[in-house]
Amino acid sequence: MCPVKYSHIIILIAHSKTAARILSEMFKTRTINKYYKALVQGHPDAPQTLDTPLEDKKAITKILSTNEQTDNAYSLLDIQILTGRKHQIRQHLADIGFPIIGDRLYGSKPKGQTSNDAVNLCLTAYKMSFESPFNSPSQAKHYELGSEFYPHYSHKDTSNQ
Template identity: 30%
Template sequence: MSRILYRDGLVLVLDKPAGLPVHPGPGGGETLTRHLDALRFGLKWRPELAHRLDRDTSGCLVLGRHPKALRKLADLFATGRVEKTYLALVSPAPAADRREIELAMGPAAPDTPWRMKIDPDGQPALTRLQVLARAADGERALVALEPVTGRTHQLRVHCAASGFPIVGDAIYGGVPRGAPLHLHSWRVGLPLSRAKPPIRVEAPLPEPLRGAAAALGFDVNGWKDSADETFS
């Protein structure tokens, strides 16, 4: 299956396309969970999601292949030991090439618990950001984002609140609905064994993010060997 980025006895890592929800919603329609039975590959269990991505976010999505693997992955995600790097196109460009965004978050309203806002009394949230390429006029930048915590819509809210919303974000960026969200789960690192280095997986950039990155002069291949250095 072309969307499978990695498979072993414990985990699957899929390249989720933008626009595909991982869970059923009130409006019905296609979801990733409808296809999990086809990903057993000989096991009696179907794989289950170890985390989630927004419908409009593409890229690396981790699944556990059996209950023991899911428990292991749940612990890794809960304790912040999974390496997660996202790529996003933001506008305008951040002033600094590197920064940390530490802003607590909470639901925007009781009837929309999925929509978040900056809330000093909410849950702590920390994002690390590095600018990888920027337009000469400062209008856009390609950034790498590391969500140290894993709050709902964290990257989208943190970027918007910091003055450089993610391009195509109709919820937090103030643009019309229907534009593609330029947010991609680029790399994950899974420390599944204490005796071995983490399993590292990278999802290829989809269009239109790939084209936007190329227009800014970002060479994906040039960063193939820098997975450990992005936020060092």
């Protein structure tokens, strides 16, 4: 099962109002690249771009790659979002028939499970990259969680750690 009751994420913290304003503008103009790992049942095609509008707004999700997991029943997807809509990744993957394991709203329960209640959402914000405006000349910044934080599922694991 996904090992925790919450998703792992990378966060960016500003230590001044000026930095907060600059970083906010970078998110708004989409100059910060955001990457996620999602565990789904089955094997979607990759690479592919999902661009179904959400709530009448542009939404773009890219599945960059897929790696088969656990007896070839699951895939760990590497995803980049180019927009930031609420539940964007979750909705886009569900729309193409590959909802994220443990997603109680858009829903996929693991093979052999009768409900999603014992399984946590298998989605991790694992990488962020951008050109830092705080250095002169600007420097490429890259932050990434270790693979131990990536979502995983083991049908032998029945605990909710």
